[in-house]
Amino acid sequence: MPKNKNFQLRIEILDELLSSKRKRSIAELLDTLNNRLEASGNTAIGKRSLYDDLNYLENEKGAPIKRATKADPLIYYTEPFSIKNIPVPEEDVAYLRQAIEILKKATDLNIINDIENIVVKLENKVHTNIPNSTTMIAFEEHTKALGQEHLDDLFTAIRERCALKVIYKPFKKEARDWIIHPYMLKEYRNRWFLLCRYEGADHLMTLALDRIQKISNCRNEFIDNVLFDPDTYFNNLIGVTLPEASAPETIKIAVSEESADYIITKPLHKSQRVISAAGDPMIIKVELFVNFELKSYLLSYGPRIRVLAPAHLREEMAALYNEGAAHYQIAL
Structure with a gap:
């Protein structure tokens, strides 16, 4: 049965009629329901x-x-009931309150405040007062990233499938005016990015929210996303940069003995597999695209890990280490 606007209205009217003091036959119920539907500009229904x-x-x-019978052809609620008054257990409301408090620490989206208002109404509905609990989850605190003021506008545009006009200024380049079609928001290391396409393009692009100077509405028809699958796009990707014309590679890494337990308990990536755990070093592999973010991530482990394959990544990592070491040879 389709759950459209007409359906929801019918259910609400039926609920009201069945709970009223006046009891009706099936014919009377259908007639009254259709009068109400037509009065509100909706189509009448059949038996x-x-x-x-x-x-x-x-x-x-x-x-x-x-139900109507030959002995009693009337149809009605046998006891006080309304779909608008379905009770919510106090325990469930408490869980919702805890979930909201956690979400508020994780994101600044205004939709969280809207959900909190719903929880407040539920608390009033079940006549309960949930006390403020002590902090049970503490998120890593960062400085507030630039560009977060655009989150709600972009989130709304994605949800409502709206094209937007933006003024975007890449680092060390002139500002550009674009009409974009937004598809997905992505956070990486306390920096927010938008995956979208711009008008006339047939490829995906990634915009950093901190480089967006202005967002305004646009009447252009929205172009649906046929460029990527949001559920799988980041499966083999660290960060947000997907190299063009590339595929995930099997990356083999040697891990020093003193860091082996750490890497096992906190994997480099969900694709991580241990090839050899015996001896020093431990050998692991991951399936990832090779991009700037991956190389930066590997550098963060310093001498505790060493790339074994592929050869081009091993050479690139060695060059980065040599370049970094050269900087420390400069006298202060």
Whole structure:
């Protein structure tokens, strides 16, 4: 059964009629329902749809419906009931409150405040007062990243499928005016990025929110995302930069004995597998695209790890270490 706007309205009207003091026959119930539907600009329904709606109320909402019989042709609720007054256990409201508090620490999206308002209404509805609990989860605190003021506008545009006009200024380049079609927001190391396409392009691009100077509405027709799958796009990617015309590579890494336990308990990536755990060093492998973020991530482990393959990545890492070491040869 389709759960469209007309359906929801029918269910609400039926719920009101069945809970009223006036008891109606099936014919009267259908006639009253259709009068209400047509008055609100909706299409009338037939008896079969009415029975489907009654079955939905009874089976999905637990409505105590007294069905029509030859002895009693009236149909009504046998006890006080309304789909608008389905009780919510106090324990469930407490869990929602805890979840909201956690989400508020993790993100600044205004939608979290909207959800919190719903929880407040639920607390009032079940006549409960959930006390503030002590902090149970502490997130790593960062300085507030530039560009976060754009999060809500971009989130809304993605949800409502709206094109946008943006003024974007890359580092050390002139500002550019673009019409973009936003698809996904991605956070990496306390910096936010937008995956989108710009008008006229057939490829994906990634914009850093801290380089967006202005966002405004646009009447251009939204172009749906056929460029990537948001559920799998980051499976073999560290960071947000996907190299063009490339594929994930098997990267073999030697891990020093003193860091082996750390790397096992905190893997470099979810694709990490141990090839050889015996001896020093331990050998692991990961399946990843080779990009700037990966090389920076590997550098963060310093001498504790060493890339064995592929050869081009090993050579690039060696060059980066040599360049870094050269900087320390400069006298202060």
